[in-house]
Amino acid sequence: MELNTIYIFLISLFSNFVVYLIYKYYFYGKIINKISLVEKYEERLKNIASSKRREKAYKKISKELESYISSVRYYMFLRSMILVGVYIVDLVIILNYLNTNIYLPFYIPYLTAKSSSNMYLMLNGSLFEFIASYILFTPLSLRSNLKTR
Numbered sequence: 001m002e003l004n005t006i007y008i009f010l011i012s013l014f015s016n017f018v019v020y021l022i023y024k025y026y027f028y029g030k031i032i033n034k035i036s037l038v039e040k041y042e043e044r045l046k047n048i049a050s051s052k053r054r055e056k057a058y059k060k061i062s063k064e065l066e067s068y069i070s071s072v073r074y075y076m077f078l079r080s081m082i083l084v085g086v087y088i089v090d091l092v093i094i095l096n097y098l099n100t101n102i103y104l105p106f107y108i109p110y111l112t113a114k115s116s117s118n119m120y121l122m123l124n125g126s127l128f129e130f131i132a133s134y135i136l137f138t139p140l141s142l143r144s145n146l147k148t149r
Helices: 003-046 051-097 125-141
Strands: 102-104 112-114 120-122
Touching: 003 051, 003 125, 051 125, 102 125, 120 125
Parallel strands: none
Antiparallel strands: 102 120, 112 120
16 A cells, blocks of 8 residues: 555544534533524423414514524535635645555446556546545544434
């Protein structure tokens, strides 16, 4: 196994871990706070017995409820955009500085080229390793400890 292959997997592991830490220490508290406020309002609405009073109370707090839900969506969107940004930076680093050769025993049109041995060289092997490493490590960065009911 080439050293560049290990570097690609370490870069993707480190990047996904950084995204997880950003989520854990920056977004997680804010999201939990907003979700608890939404749950508090929903509990308040559940305790109202009359449907007319429940509708009236819902109309009063609907704007606040929607703003809390919207902010939760916004934080989740920011986390996803940070992840995409980190992916793009890593992709540029890996494609420009880390070149790896992957040899396959079979031919794939448009992806492999015949090498001097009896093997086929995969073109842009570092790109395929990058994709494989992120498929492997993306669940780490998208891991969420949000409480469910």
